[in-house]
Amino acid sequence: MKVGILGGGQLGHMLADAAHAISLETLVLDPKPDAVAGQVTRHLVADWVDESALAELSQCDVVTYEFENVPAEAVERLQHDTAVHPSPDALVISGDRIIEKNFFHDLGIETAPFAQVDTREDLDRAITEIGLPAVVKTRRFGYDGRGQAVLRSSADVDAAWIELGGQALILEGFVPFDREVSLIAVRGREGEIRSWPATENVHEGGILHISRAPAPDVSDDLRTQAESGLEAIMSRLDYVGVLVVEFFQIDGRLVANEMACRVHNSGHWTIEGAPTSQFENHMRAVAGLPLGVTDTEGFAAMVNLVSDVPSMTALKGRDGISLHVYGKSAAPGRKLGHVTVVAPSREVLETRIAEILGVVGDRSAR
Ligand code: AMP
Numbered sequence: 001m002k003v004g005i006l007g008g009g010q011l012g013h014m015l016a017d018a019a020h021a022i023s024l025e026t027l028v029l030d031p032k033p034d035a036v037a038g039q040v041t042r043h044l045v046a047d048w049v050d051e052s053a054l055a056e057l058s059q060c061d062v063v064t065y066e067f068e069n070v071p072a073e074a075v076e077r078l079q080h081d082t083a084v085h086p087s088p089d090a091l092v093i094s095g096d097r098i099i100e101k102n103f104f105h106d107l108g109i110e111t112a113p114f115a116q117v118d119t120r121e122d123l124d125r126a127i128t129e130i131g132l133p134a135v136v137k138t139r140r141f142g143y144d145g146r147g148q149a150v151l152r153s154s155a156d157v158d159a160a161w162i163e164l165g166g167q168a169l170i171l172e173g174f175v176p177f178d179r180e181v182s183l184i185a186v187r188g189r190e191g192e193i194r195s196w197p198a199t200e201n202v203h204e205g206g207i208l209h210i211s212r213a214p215a216p217d218v219s220d221d222l223r224t225q226a227e228s229g230l231e232a233i234m235s236r237l238d239y240v241g242v243l244v245v246e247f248f249q250i251d252g253r254l255v256a257n258e259m260a261c262r263v264h265n266s267g268h269w270t271i272e273g274a275p276t277s278q279f280e281n282h283m284r285a286v287a288g289l290p291l292g293v294t295d296t297e298g299f300a301a302m303v304n305l306v307s308d309v310p311s312m313t314a315l316k317g318r319d320g321i322s323l324h325v326y327g328k329s330a331a332p333g334r335k336l337g338h339v340t341v342v343a344p345s346r347e348v349l350e351t352r353i354a355e356i357l358g359v360v361g362d363r364s365a366r
Pocket of ligand 1: 112135142143144145146172173174175176177180203206207246257258
């Protein structure tokens with residue numbers, strides 16, 4: 001069976017590796033000649049809407065994606081000839097922060113207060129309605145903290161408008177969260193849903209820095225809130241594949257920030273830390289195979305390597321530590337690799353995280 005993947009970054013690379021381990025073939029489409037998935041699978045270097053590339057991709061038994069901003073017309077073209085999972089509706093929803101938040105509300109999932117902003121007058125009105133502090137973000141194409149600005153006081157508004165004005169925007173109330181938590185789940189073609197332990201995420205400058213799983217101190221109630229949110233989303237969309245929702249936790253409540261209809265950075269720990277990784281289960285789901293076990297024993301964490309890859313000789317061969325370097329060229333703010341660590345107890349996990357940060361640098365301390 002052959003699975004086509006739209007997008008050939010590190011997520012495509014890890015999806016292809018997982019697919020090959022369960023005897024699935026893969027084919028990637030990515031316009032970038034140096035897309036790193038090309039290191040491990042056949043890579044069509046062509047525009048997203050290139051007719052001959054799409055014709056070749058549509059020969060695959062199923063097509064999925066690791067990149068969310070694939071043009072809708074490419075997905076529509078593929079759907080004529082083959083199955084596309086997850087549902088392209090999920091792409092439309094997760095690709096626009098206003099549509100996404102309205103969708104969450106329809107399903108009874110709490111979000112920060114928000115308002116649509118197209119003009120400077122809209123922004124002033126939204127600030128009066130929602131209050132400050134608040135966060136102004138582009139509705140589309142924002143990632144890793146790009147395309148957003150925090151408005152702490154009215155003195156910040158002009159600069160934010162100069163930076164972001166002229167695009168379709170959203171104003172969100174600032175959530176004074178206790179921590180950030182994500183839940184990753186997978187739904188198979190027959191509707192079976194499995195989820196991994198909730199993950200606690202620490203961001204720096206809008207970019208994920210460290211994930212810990214299972215997140216400490218997750219009550220049954222918190223877990224149920226997260227799981228029922230994802231179940232509602234997946235059932236509504238007849239979703240097939242891996243879905244992640246990033247939440248803010250505040251006073252024992254979960255407030256949804258955003259969803260990603262693909263494998264996610266906060267789930268990279270599952271390669272070494274769970275019986276079945278998010279990548280393998282995504283491939284199993286879209287290929288119509290039985291889902292693998294997600295119940296996880298032990299503790300795991302992941303530290304992202306951002307902007308540069310330091311020398312990690314001191315970490316090589318260390319107990320429980322695995323290095324993943326993606327082979328991408330360095331650039332400020334770019335995710336270039338990650339280090340995973342597994343441990344039998346939370347105490348040992350924290351000691352090992354400290355060792356890793358001692359070698360790769362602690363971005364939160366900069
Ligand atoms: P996002 O691109 O929406 O994932 O935002 C990146 C990061 O900015 C989040 O992980 C949070 O740390 C922070 N952030 C985004 N939106 C808000 C908000 N409404 N309130 C507080 N912090 C936020």
